[in-house]
Amino acid sequence: MATPNTPLWEVFIRSRNGLAHRHCGSLHASDATMALQAARDIYTRRGEGLSIWVVPSGAITASDPAEKGMMFEPAESKIYRHPTFYEVPEEVGHM
Amino acid sequence: MYTQALNNNSDAADRTIEDAAHTTAFQARIDAEARIEPNDWMPAAYRKTLVRQISQHAHSEIVGMLPEGNWITRAPSLRRKVALLAKVQDECGHGLYLYAAAETLGASREELVDAMLAGKAKYSSIFNYPTLTWADIGVIGWLVDGAAIMNQIPLCRCSYGPYARAMIRVCKEESFHQRQGYEIMLTLCRGSAAQKAMAQDALNRWWWPVLMMFGPPDQASQHGDASTKWKIKRFSNDELRQKFVDATVPQAQYLGLSIPDPGMTQDEEGHWRHGAIDWSEFKQVLAGNGPCNRDRLAARRKAHDDGAWVREAAAAYAEKRKFRQAAQAAE
Numbered sequence: 242m243a244t245p246n247t248p249l250w251e252v253f254i255r256s257r258n259g260l261a262h263r264h265c266g267s268l269h270a271s272d273a274t275m276a277l278q279a280a281r282d283i284y285t286r287r288g289e290g291l292s293i294w295v296v297p298s299g300a301i302t303a304s305d306p307a308e309k310g311m312m313f314e315p316a317e318s319k320i321y322r323h324p325t326f327y328e329v330p331e332e333v334g335h336m
Numbered sequence: 337m338y339t340q341a342l343n344n345n346s347d348a349a350d351r352t353i354e355d356a357a358h359t360t361a362f363q364a365r366i367d368a369e370a371r372i373e374p375n376d377w378m379p380a381a382y383r384k385t386l387v388r389q390i391s392q393h394a395h396s397e398i399v400g401m402l403p404e405g406n407w408i409t410r411a412p413s414l415r416r417k418v419a420l421l422a423k424v425q426d427e428c429g430h431g432l433y434l435y436a437a438a439e440t441l442g443a444s445r446e447e448l449v450d451a452m453l454a455g456k457a458k459y460s461s462i463f464n465y466p467t468l469t470w471a472d473i474g475v476i477g478w479l480v481d482g483a484a485i486m487n488q489i490p491l492c493r494c495s496y497g498p499y500a501r502a503m504i505r506v507c508k509e510e511s512f513h514q515r516q517g518y519e520i521m522l523t524l525c526r527g528s529a530a531q532k533a534m535a536q537d538a539l540n541r542w543w544w545p546v547l548m549m550f551g552p553p554d555q556a557s558q559h560g561d562a563s564t565k566w567k568i569k570r571f572s573n574d575e576l577r578q579k580f581v582d583a584t585v586p587q588a589q590y591l592g593l594s595i596p597d598p599g600m601t602q603d604e605e606g607h608w609r610h611g612a613i614d615w616s617e618f619k620q621v622l623a624g625n626g627p628c629n630r631d632r633l634a635a636r637r638k639a640h641d642d643g644a645w646v647r648e649a650a651a652a653y654a655e656k657r658k659f660r661q662a663a664q665a666a667e
């Protein structure tokens with residue numbers, strides 16, 4: 242008999258105080274509690290984390306890489322958002 | 337990793353239509369050392385090659401727990417026991433990281449596992465050899481993990497992002513595996529004459545199968561060319577095998593053990609050249625006729641079947657809670 246599919250979860254771990262939770266992988270588990278326990282066992286065997294988030298994979302909406310041109314184009318033309326766009330005389334020093 | 341649901345979009349089928357422009361752009365990205373991510377366009381053959389390679393790698397990690405697991409309860413000291421237990425747990429983790437990487441390509445873990453249990457998927461030939469003595473645990477850590485590391489380090493730069501990232505994680509964990517194995521060997525070799533003989537016997541039995549782990553010689557390898565072009569493979573089987581032999585011979589000399597290869601010579605450049613490998617043995621093991629093939633599959637099937645009630649109970653519990661929550665929300 243084929244094995245039925247178990248839901249997929251994405252795992253995010255805060256490795257140190259002050260850092261953001263970072264995506265580190267995924268796993269299968271029937272529910273959120275088991276997903277958290279499995280995430281601890283799979284991704285933090287050497288104390289890699291202080292905190293874990295698990296998110297059902299299906300709950301993530303991602304942008305389409307094929308449309309990255311259209312998606313990110315608006316920012317490309319706005320070079321005036323970068324500090325290097327502005328001229329400050331050298332005598333003024335670092336700013 | 338990431339979301340498999342995205343790969344099931346209705347336009348996914350359109351995206352796999354291989355037009356020349358896509359293929360050229362894809363290869364250009366690979367040539368520029370860009371990483372390919374799950375939702376990027378990729379040739380169907382690239383996807384297929386990766387699913388096959390990553391899932392075989394995953395199965396190897398999982399089946400690889402069996403020969404070593406055999407010695408956990410008989411480890412000679414608590415120090416050795418906790419180390420071996422931690423190593424075997426790591427191998428399980430490696431298998432899971434790898435199944436997750438394969439799933440980003442649209443395969444499901446359940447399907448991959450079922451294919452392995454049905455005997456339709458391959459895993460590394462090395463795990464079809466028995467662990468007869470405690471010294472085998474030393475040799476496995478030293479040589480089997482040593483060979484795996486040789487193979488896995490270049491995979492950290494593989495063109496497929498999720499596979500490369502899984503390999504980085506695996507390689508970080510892998511180094512203790514090799515060190516604990518070498519420590520076992522060193523202890524045996526500094527011990528009594530009987531202990532040293534046991535170490536030599538284990539080396540004698542494992543040496544040739546370990547060399548076979550790198551796969552068939554370059555002229556006979558079927559997957560080399562496309563994998564090299566796609567930067568899945570950075571070194572040929574023979575190149576990796578040579579690197580491994582060159583690294584290992586001095587380690588054996590330090591232990592005072594001899595490599596069971598009377599034909600081995602050192603060339604002018606310092607490379608250790610091994611004698612002819614018996615590829616008929618390799619073919620036999622791959623065909624299912626190694627010393628432990630049947631045992632390994634039977635053990636995996638038993639574990640899978642014995643765990644069925646746990647999977648069913650967890651699913652039923654999750655279902656019940658969902659139902660209750662929905663009922664509460666409706667109140």
Ligand SMILES: [Fe+2]
Binds near residue numbers: 484
């Ligand atoms: Fe491993």
Ligand SMILES: [Fe+2]
Binds near residue numbers: 427481484510513
């Ligand atoms: Fe390992």
